[in-house]
Amino acid sequence: MSNVIRDAKEPMHWDEEVDVLVIGLGVAGAAAALEASSLGADTLVLERAGGGGGTSAMSGGVVYLGGGTGLQKACGFEDSAEEMFKYLMASTGLSPDEAKIRLYCEGSVDHYDWLCAQGVPFKQTYYHGTSGEPPTDDGLVWSGAENVHPFREIARPAPRGHVPQVEHQGGPLLMAKLCAAVDASPARVAANHRCTALYQNSDGEILGVAARYFEEERRIRARGGVILTTGGFVLNDEMLLNHAPLALRCGMRVAAAGDDGSGIRLGVAAGAATIHMDAISISLPITQPWALKRGILVNRQGQRFINEDTYYGRLGEAALLHQDGQAFLVVDDGTFEKPEYMEAIAGVGESPEELEQALKLPPGSLQSTLELYNRHAENGSDPLFHKSTDYLERLDRPPYGAFDCTTEKALYAVFTLGGLQTDTEGRVLDPEGDVLGGLFAAGRSTSGIAVGGYSSGLSLGDGSFFGRRAGRTAAAFRK
Amino acid sequence: MSNVIRDAKEPMHWDEEVDVLVIGLGVAGAAAALEASSLGADTLVLERAGGGGGTSAMSGGVVYLGGGTGLQKACGFEDSAEEMFKYLMASTGLSPDEAKIRLYCEGSVDHYDWLCAQGVPFKQTYYHGTSGEPPTDDGLVWSGAENVHPFREIARPAPRGHVPQVEHQGGPLLMAKLCAAVDASPARVAANHRCTALYQNSDGEILGVAARYFEEERRIRARGGVILTTGGFVLNDEMLLNHAPLALRCGMRVAAAGDDGSGIRLGVAAGAATIHMDAISISLPITQPWALKRGILVNRQGQRFINEDTYYGRLGEAALLHQDGQAFLVVDDGTFEKPEYMEAIAGVGESPEELEQALKLPPGSLQSTLELYNRHAENGSDPLFHKSTDYLERLDRPPYGAFDCTTEKALYAVFTLGGLQTDTEGRVLDPEGDVLGGLFAAGRSTSGIAVGGYSSGLSLGDGSFFGRRAGRTAAAFRK
Numbered sequence: 040m041s042n043v044i045r046d047a048k049e050p051m052h053w054d055e056e057v058d059v060l061v062i063g064l065g066v067a068g069a070a071a072a073l074e075a076s077s078l079g080a081d082t083l084v085l086e087r088a089g090g091g092g093g094t095s096a097m098s099g100g101v102v103y104l105g106g107g108t109g110l111q112k113a114c115g116f117e118d119s120a121e122e123m124f125k126y127l128m129a130s131t132g133l134s135p136d137e138a139k140i141r142l143y144c145e146g147s148v149d150h151y152d153w154l155c156a157q158g159v160p161f162k163q164t165y166y167h168g169t170s171g172e173p174p175t176d177d178g179l180v181w182s183g184a185e186n187v188h189p190f191r192e193i194a195r196p197a198p199r200g201h202v203p204q205v206e207h208q209g210g211p212l213l214m215a216k217l218c219a220a221v222d223a224s225p226a227r228v229a230a231n232h233r234c235t236a237l238y239q240n241s242d243g244e245i246l247g248v249a250a251r252y253f254e255e256e257r258r259i260r261a262r263g264g265v266i267l268t269t270g271g272f273v274l275n276d277e278m279l280l281n282h283a284p285l286a287l288r289c290g291m292r293v294a295a296a297g298d299d300g301s302g303i304r305l306g307v308a309a310g311a312a313t314i315h316m317d318a319i320s321i322s323l324p325i326t327q328p329w330a331l332k333r334g335i336l337v338n339r340q341g342q343r344f345i346n347e348d349t350y351y352g353r354l355g356e357a358a359l360l361h362q363d364g365q366a367f368l369v370v371d372d373g374t375f376e377k378p379e380y381m382e383a384i385a386g387v388g389e390s391p392e393e394l395e396q397a398l399k400l401p402p403g404s405l406q407s408t409l410e411l412y413n414r415h416a417e418n419g420s421d422p423l424f425h426k427s428t429d430y431l432e433r434l435d436r437p438p439y440g441a442f443d444c445t446t447e448k449a450l451y452a453v454f455t456l457g458g459l460q461t462d463t464e465g466r467v468l469d470p471e472g473d474v475l476g477g478l479f480a481a482g483r484s485t486s487g488i489a490v491g492g493y494s495s496g497l498s499l500g501d502g503s504f505f506g507r508r509a510g511r512t513a514a515a516f517r518k
Numbered sequence: 519m520s521n522v523i524r525d526a527k528e529p530m531h532w533d534e535e536v537d538v539l540v541i542g543l544g545v546a547g548a549a550a551a552l553e554a555s556s557l558g559a560d561t562l563v564l565e566r567a568g569g570g571g572g573t574s575a576m577s578g579g580v581v582y583l584g585g586g587t588g589l590q591k592a593c594g595f596e597d598s599a600e601e602m603f604k605y606l607m608a609s610t611g612l613s614p615d616e617a618k619i620r621l622y623c624e625g626s627v628d629h630y631d632w633l634c635a636q637g638v639p640f641k642q643t644y645y646h647g648t649s650g651e652p653p654t655d656d657g658l659v660w661s662g663a664e665n666v667h668p669f670r671e672i673a674r675p676a677p678r679g680h681v682p683q684v685e686h687q688g689g690p691l692l693m694a695k696l697c698a699a700v701d702a703s704p705a706r707v708a709a710n711h712r713c714t715a716l717y718q719n720s721d722g723e724i725l726g727v728a729a730r731y732f733e734e735e736r737r738i739r740a741r742g743g744v745i746l747t748t749g750g751f752v753l754n755d756e757m758l759l760n761h762a763p764l765a766l767r768c769g770m771r772v773a774a775a776g777d778d779g780s781g782i783r784l785g786v787a788a789g790a791a792t793i794h795m796d797a798i799s800i801s802l803p804i805t806q807p808w809a810l811k812r813g814i815l816v817n818r819q820g821q822r823f824i825n826e827d828t829y830y831g832r833l834g835e836a837a838l839l840h841q842d843g844q845a846f847l848v849v850d851d852g853t854f855e856k857p858e859y860m861e862a863i864a865g866v867g868e869s870p871e872e873l874e875q876a877l878k879l880p881p882g883s884l885q886s887t888l889e890l891y892n893r894h895a896e897n898g899s900d901p902l903f904h905k906s907t908d909y910l911e912r913l914d915r916p917p918y919g920a921f922d923c924t925t926e927k928a929l930y931a932v933f934t935l936g937g938l939q940t941d942t943e944g945r946v947l948d949p950e951g952d953v954l955g956g957l958f959a960a961g962r963s964t965s966g967i968a969v970g971g972y973s974s975g976l977s978l979g980d981g982s983f984f985g986r987r988a989g990r991t992a993a994a995f996r997k
Contacts, residue, residue: 042948043789045525045719045722046524046720239524241524243522243524277951280613281613281793281794282793282796284612303949307789309789310522310786312786316761317795340821341902343819361839401894401901401902402901404902407889407890411886422881423883460760469521470521470782470786471521471787
């Protein structure tokens with residue numbers, strides 16, 4: 040069935056009419072609904088699952104915020120919108136959306152306050168470590184590559200991961216609070232409603248949607264606009280094959296059942312443009328114990344390819360996009376520790392040569408790499424990749440071993456970053472850059488802040504931030 | 519102005535009615551028009567330039583064909599559709615379209631005969647060398663990576679570049695012959711006609727187009743279908759930024775003026791799906807003298823990253839996509855020759871250490887790389903990247919030098935490979951994979967055979983091959 044019902048004309052029979060219709064109740068949908076309803080718009084959220092939460096509720100709950108939030112100040116960290124802007128422009132991929140990033144950085148302190156006002160609790164304490172899913176209930180965490188090369192030289196580092204106050208996984212709490220806020224707002228939520236098509240008139244404007252509620256099909260008019268907040272497409276194999284085939288090799292797709300690209304496909308059928316559809320976030324968790332960063336990551340040629348101390352949201356990208364998912368983490372007896380997320384041992388050896396053979400690396404390659412690495416490490420330098428001196432030491436104590444970081448054996452966690460093209464107000468654009476009237480989008484059904492080089496919290500961050508803006512814009516259009 | 523005029527209804531006033539309307543007269547458009555008109559369809563081609571040719575006429579003219587063509591046989595090369603299929607499936611990117619490749623290989627011998635029948639001359643001689651633009655008027659040439667690692671181990675190598683009989687650049691001759699064939703056919707060509715919008719009815723079907731002829735706007739009905747053969751989008755900076763930003767760093771965009779993505783945008787506005795929009799062909803011409811392949815390519819870390827003897831359509835991809843466009847071709851006095859397309863010397867030195875310093879590479883890095891390379895080259899092996907023994911020799915005769923292969927200093931030639939999603943019959947698909955009625959496409963306005971790992975001749979090849987199929991399908995729909 041087609042995703043778009045063309046030539047829709049008023050008057051027609053609608054089962055329901057609202058000002059703002061939000062499709063999907065993850066973090067972007069909740070933010071859009073809260074904002075639109077707070078402005079007096081009659082707001083309805085359709086959620087295809089039995090209840091709200093989506094992928095946001097399965098996440099670590101980190102929200103990437105900065106510029107001097109209350110939490111950053113409470114923890115004694117200085118930050119500014121400008122430093123945050125410099126970091127994001129440098130770190131989030133090849134062609135980040137400058138206008139969105141600028142707004143996001145300038146509005147970040149306010150957005151933190153807004154999240155607090157919705158009831159999301161942030162403990163005013165700092166977790167000493169880097170993680171997208173910190174194990175404590177501390178509120179502030181490093182969730183990116185701010186304090187490693189090359190970003191520490193580009194922008195003054197500050198931790199910007201803001202985590203709801205709960206141990207381990209903040210996503211469920213974040214969404215519980217936001218869904219409770221939606222429930223307490225004038226906005227209404229209709230669960231088990233799947234949007235199946237957009238109604239589009241001959242001017243290209245979106246008038247409303249067709250939605251399925253069990254066996255029933257309902258037509259819902261959206262006077263101000265339809266806001267698509269339906270998530271990404273990491274569960275849609277065909278879309279991955281067509282846009283981001285490497286994602287198919289990752290063992291873990293970070294997704295709720297709704298991440299099948301339905302909202303993106305709805306928009307495309309109506310003539311919307313998509314951008315950065317190849318962009319994916321790929322994590323290779325070399326995390327705790329942190330000392331593992333003293334090891335070296337090598338490819339199939341026995342060569343290093345990145346500073347091992349960078350954020351694990353960047354390690355996966357380096358390994359999968361540029362090394363064909365072929366990587367080993369080499370340690371010696373002095374650096375060996377039992378890692379949290381890696382199990383497979385790729386090989387061991389009493390000497391670099393033996394390990395090289397065990398890993399089936401080209402003769403001499405790993406030996407050569409280790410020799411050069413050790414020579415510089417001894418002097419506290421890493422001129423190839425600029426790993427921090429905190430993690431630089433000679434690897435020369437046998438036995439040697441390697442953890443298997445190939446896609447077949449390690450945990451590569453992936454989700455999609457590309458989607459509908461939107462402007463800073465959440466309006467969906469057509470291929471000429473013109474607004475497709477009546478259609479809005481936010482969250483991972485759009486391309487947002489990150490188009491590569493992922494820092495944790497950017498999706499919950501831009502989803503909620505631009506979700507609010509979309510809600511505001513749509514509410515302003517209500518008739 | 520919008521690219522689509524929705525809710526178009528019959529009867530309406532059309533300035534002209536035809537069976538098949540082709541937009542753009544490059545190789546794909548010529549093939550579509552020839553095929554459609556040969557089947558009795560009243561066929562009109564709109565070309566926005568003053569005459570036909572497009573990017574095809576600016577190309578080397580190589581058509582990638584095989585499976586045992588008359589030319590291959592005349593030159594004494596054995597080939598089969600199966601070996602060609604294996605090579606293309608392995609070499610053309612991460613998720614090639616198997617169905618298209620299968621058809622293309624099986625139909626390749628016939629397609630060669632068809633090109634001959636249109637008057638394209640192929641001298642029945644073999645050029646000993648690898649090139650997308652051979653300097654002689656020989657007909658057959660290696661135009662890919664068939665005979666280097668890893669492809670020589672995957673499929674039995676055969677040269678498949680079929681070049682029109684003219685020295686240096688075959689594209690103008692190829693298009694002169696095909697345009698002459700169109701002129702001699704019942705198909706008509708209207709130059710200086712720019713298609714500005716598609717007329718779409720409420721079922722989503724494309725009825726015809728609006729076209730601008732100087733100051734006049736004309737409406738043209740296409741009873742069987744509109745075939746978009748408008749080329750890629752490498753001249754559209756905004757589309758590159760949104761889909762393939764690395765292309766913006768390449769010094770040479772292989773394009774006629776029409777490659778601004780207009781046909782892709784027309785299709786998207788009407789609800790068509792696009793795929794592989796990030797895919798680009800990037801050449802870094804390390805060509806004649808071939809002996810330069812005896813040098814080694816190193817990145818900013820002084821590491822090798824590819825077998826230097828592979829096809830230059832692959833070298834650019836390796837250097838730009840995976841090494842950030844940072845590469846040097848290192849030679850010694852024994853391997854130095856004056857290259858054809860490289861001018862900038864990045865550095866010289868009396869020793870590897872001096873060259874390393876001149877190139878500002880990390881201390882010891884190039885020395886370490888050369889030491890390992892030389893040790894293996896002495897034994898006639900390259901266990902890291904498997905360069906052919908033809909080009910393996912120690913680099914140890916001072917002085918040493920490096921050609922600058924960074925994007926800033928070397929010739930990176932780029933064009934786009936992504937576009938509208940079509941099936942094997944040339945029909946344009948919507949995001950659900952359903953046919954968008956009345957709309958067809960071929961050539962670089964679509965995603966074709968190659969979605970990476972370019973071999974020369976694939977675009978002229980799939981453009982003409984699937985252009986013919988689109989012409990046939992559209993002709994069959996005429997009412």
